[in-house]
Amino acid sequence: MKMTPVTRILWIVAFALIALWALFPVVWILSLSLKSSSDVSNRQFWPTEISWENYQLIIDGGARDLFLPALRNSIGISLIATLIAVLLATLAAYAIARLDFPGKNFVLYSSLAITVFPVISIVTPLFNLWSQIGLYDTWLGLIIPYLSLTVPISIWTLTSFFREIPWELEQAAQVDGATPFQAFRKVIVPLALPGVFTTAIIAFFIAWNDFLYGISLTSTSAARPVPAALSFFTGASQFEEPAGSIAAASIVVTIPVIIIVLLFQRQIVSGLTSGAVKG
Amino acid sequence: MAEIALSNIVKRYGDGFPAVNNISLHIDDGEFVILVGPSGSGKSTVLRMIVGLEDITEGDLLIDGERVNEKAPRDRDLAMVFQNYALYPHLTVYENIAFPLRLNKDAYSEEEVRERVQRAAQLLELGEHLERKPANLSGGQRQRVAMGRAIVRDAKAFLFDEPLSNLDAKLRGQMRTEIARMQRNLGVTTVYVTHDQTEAMTLGDKVAVLKRGTLQQYASPQELYREPINIFVAGFIGSPAMNFLPVTQLGGGQLESAFGSFTVPPEQARRLQGAPELLIAGIRPEALQDADLLSPEELEGRALLSAQVDQTEWLGSETYAYLPFESDPAIKEALEELDRDLDGEGMRTQVVAALDPLSRVREGDTISLAFDPADVMVFDPESGANLTRDEERAAEITARAEDQRRRALERAQAETAGR
Numbered sequence: 001m002k003m004t005p006v007t008r009i010l011w012i013v014a015f016a017l018i019a020l021w022a023l024f025p026v027v028w029i030l031s032l033s034l035k036s037s038s039d040v041s042n043r044q045f046w047p048t049e050i051s052w053e054n055y056q057l058i059i060d061g062g063a064r065d066l067f068l069p070a071l072r073n074s075i076g077i078s079l080i081a082t083l084i085a086v087l088l089a090t091l092a093a094y095a096i097a098r099l100d101f102p103g104k105n106f107v108l109y110s111s112l113a114i115t116v117f118p119v120i121s122i123v124t125p126l127f128n129l130w131s132q133i134g135l136y137d138t139w140l141g142l143i144i145p146y147l148s149l150t151v152p153i154s155i156w157t158l159t160s161f162f163r164e165i166p167w168e169l170e171q172a173a174q175v176d177g178a179t180p181f182q183a184f185r186k187v188i189v190p191l192a193l194p195g196v197f198t199t200a201i202i203a204f205f206i207a208w209n210d211f212l213y214g215i216s217l218t219s220t221s222a223a224r225p226v227p228a229a230l231s232f233f234t235g236a237s238q239f240e241e242p243a244g245s246i247a248a249a250s251i252v253v254t255i256p257v258i259i260i261v262l263l264f265q266r267q268i269v270s271g272l273t274s275g276a277v278k279g
Numbered sequence: 280m281a282e283i284a285l286s287n288i289v290k291r292y293g294d295g296f297p298a299v300n301n302i303s304l305h306i307d308d309g310e311f312v313i314l315v316g317p318s319g320s321g322k323s324t325v326l327r328m329i330v331g332l333e334d335i336t337e338g339d340l341l342i343d344g345e346r347v348n349e350k351a352p353r354d355r356d357l358a359m360v361f362q363n364y365a366l367y368p369h370l371t372v373y374e375n376i377a378f379p380l381r382l383n384k385d386a387y388s389e390e391e392v393r394e395r396v397q398r399a400a401q402l403l404e405l406g407e408h409l410e411r412k413p414a415n416l417s418g419g420q421r422q423r424v425a426m427g428r429a430i431v432r433d434a435k436a437f438l439f440d441e442p443l444s445n446l447d448a449k450l451r452g453q454m455r456t457e458i459a460r461m462q463r464n465l466g467v468t469t470v471y472v473t474h475d476q477t478e479a480m481t482l483g484d485k486v487a488v489l490k491r492g493t494l495q496q497y498a499s500p501q502e503l504y505r506e507p508i509n510i511f512v513a514g515f516i517g518s519p520a521m522n523f524l525p526v527t528q529l530g531g532g533q534l535e536s537a538f539g540s541f542t543v544p545p546e547q548a549r550r551l552q553g554a555p556e557l558l559i560a561g562i563r564p565e566a567l568q569d570a571d572l573l574s575p576e577e578l579e580g581r582a583l584l585s586a587q588v589d590q591t592e593w594l595g596s597e598t599y600a601y602l603p604f605e606s607d608p609a610i611k612e613a614l615e616e617l618d619r620d621l622d623g624e625g626m627r628t629q630v631v632a633a634l635d636p637l638s639r640v641r642e643g644d645t646i647s648l649a650f651d652p653a654d655v656m657v658f659d660p661e662s663g664a665n666l667t668r669d670e671e672r673a674a675e676i677t678a679r680a681e682d683q684r685r686r687a688l689e690r691a692q693a694e695t696a697g698r
């Protein structure tokens with residue numbers, strides 16, 4: 001489609017508005033995190049003077065004992081939950097995409113249904129159950145509910161990825177002289193990896209961003225993840241708003257997300273499978 | 280190099296319907312055989328059974344005399360080009376072509392792999408694209424990469440499944456010639472599936488015509504054209520397709536059609552004895568001429584039909600005239616069924632005449648069409664059988680074609696060896 005100058009300008013304006021809409025809060029938090037405690041209520045958007053005080057506070061200062069264990073918990077719990085979710089979802093999605101078995105659509109659509117299930121409704125029962133069986137305030141106690149969030153959405157996305165794979169290539173490879181296993185390893189795995197990566201990133205973010213389970217099922221820094229820990233921040237003194245340090249912590253936990261997206265954006269965006277068949 | 284034999288092959292998919300029903304074919308070493316038929320006739324299924332991607336329900340498949348029904352594809356050592364090319368998107372063109380060699384690491388050194396890939400790339404003019412990914416290639420280039428992957432190793436036979444159907448018309452013509460030349464030079468047994476009768480006629484040493492899973496006729500293109508075994512083959516082979524006119528037999532070889540009556544030669548008339556009264560006459564569009572352009576001597580012995588022209592198309596090298604007619608209800612059903620079998624676009628109750636472009640007939644004119652009554656074929660509307668088929672002449676035509684093939688192959692081989 002060729003764009004006339006007018007539509008072009010309209011598009012640019014639309015993009016700018018959306019970017020502004022999406023980035024404004026992030027920039028605000030960034031600016032807030034760089035304000036010193038006396039500067040927070042300066043009634044202007046930018047800091048009067050850039051100060052690293054808040055970062056110092058969460059990494060080396062008073063909030064350190066709250067933030068660093070939480071960071072460790074977040075990373076560990078999210079990674080483990082992601083790994084298990086992707087492993088289970090890969091197997092399930094492979095079966096759904098390739099095999100015909102009764103109940104296949106039931107599995108697929110119930111996984112979609114679960115993703116829209118309100119988390120808040122199971123938090124309280126889970127709290128009671130976990131307290132009784134000793135999973136309260138443990139990593140496992142968070143990993144299990146995180147799986148309930150990540151597995152269904154992973155099955156759903158991986159299934160659509162796997163359906164796009166030209167499975168005929170497996171046969172082409174066998175005709176070319178490959179054993180079934182060689183065909184799988186040399187042709188299907190490289191094609192499936194981008195989908196698995198993308199799914200892993202989505203699953204990781206879901207676990208990484210959770211607040212509700214994190215705040216309800218933990219009580220100490222033994223398992224409390226960052227989003228929950230943020231709500232326990234206090235200011236440098238009792239009489240100060242912790243806004244600055246919360247903002248700094250938010251920026252710190254956002255950075256890995258941005259790095260991952262930048263690193264894998266090609267895999268996320270491009271379907272590597274194009275060009276296999278006619279086009 | 281191999282000969283492939285199918286004997287009484289049957290394929291039933293899960294639903295029990297025989298997609299391929301009792302097909303027997305013998306493919307000689309170095310022969311180029313075409314499987315042709317409308318879509319859904321089971322061509323791909325036959326090919327996939329030969330290559331080993333589909334189980335054979337009944338019957339035997341022999342390669343070089345050895346039964347291979349249960350062998351895995353990799354043990355059959357056949358190369359296949361898929362309809363949608365099936366290139367590996369994550370590999371470069373070079374690696375795509377080298378793929379079959381890399382799977383056999385012991386047999387080919389790195390040096391030899393490079394040499395073979397270069398040779399295949401040169402043959403297919405892919406030299407400057409070796410480092411590109413399939414996604415960045417045009418349709419024709421992808422097609423050639425797929426062929427490169429097939430010819431890079433010394434497979435026993437090449438199998439093609441509609442390799443040109445995704446290309447535009449011009450490229451298709453070029454690649455068709457290219458494939459024919461390559462096959463002659465390499466002299467490798469080839470089975471080629473297509474639904475396009477032009478490809479079938481131009482490429483094949485022999486053509487197997489399939490209809491709904493059953494083999495109709497297996498013969499040289501010349502025999503299919505001149506002595507088709509039934510109305511399906513007659514209608515499928517030839518472009519524009521053969522005209523089918525309902526006729527009534529008046530005895531003595533005289534046939535009455537909507538456009539007038541004519542008399543077939545005595546030899547054919549004899550074959551029509553005992554045939555039903557209502558028949559279908561088949562006349563190829565190119566057998567019809569504009570009588571106005573012929574001298575009285577040329578009209579000698581010709582039959583004449585007269586009809587009103589509904590539409591003309593001037594193509595430069597010839598003019599098509601379309602002459603509609605009302606078909607007899609008793610025959611109509613047989614013609615409708617034939618049309619469905621041929622993947623037709625609707626009822627074809629019109630005659631097409633491919634006339635000399637000098638012809639001055641225009642829409643609305645009444646034209647007098649001349650033809651040699653010996654060119655008329657007559658079909659039984661019930662069974663579809665070609666009642667006027669001359670077995671002897673058919674055998675002769677195919678023997679001659681076979682002889683030509685042998686010589687062409689020897690010549691090409693001698694040339695290749697001489698280089």
Ligand SMILES: Nc1ncnc2c1ncn2[C@@H]1O[C@H](COP(=O)(O)OP(=O)(O)O)[C@@H](O)[C@H]1O
Pocket residue numbers: 292293294298316317318319320321322323324325
């Ligand atoms: N995997 C399959 N399962 C069931 N039926 C099939 C399958 N593949 C093909 N068929 C049926 O077999 C018949 C022949 O198919 P195919 O060999 O693909 O025809 P062609 O290649 O001549 O178009 C068709 O009726 C088709 O519906």
Ligand SMILES: [Mg+2]
Pocket residue numbers: 322323324
């Ligand atoms: Mg097919």
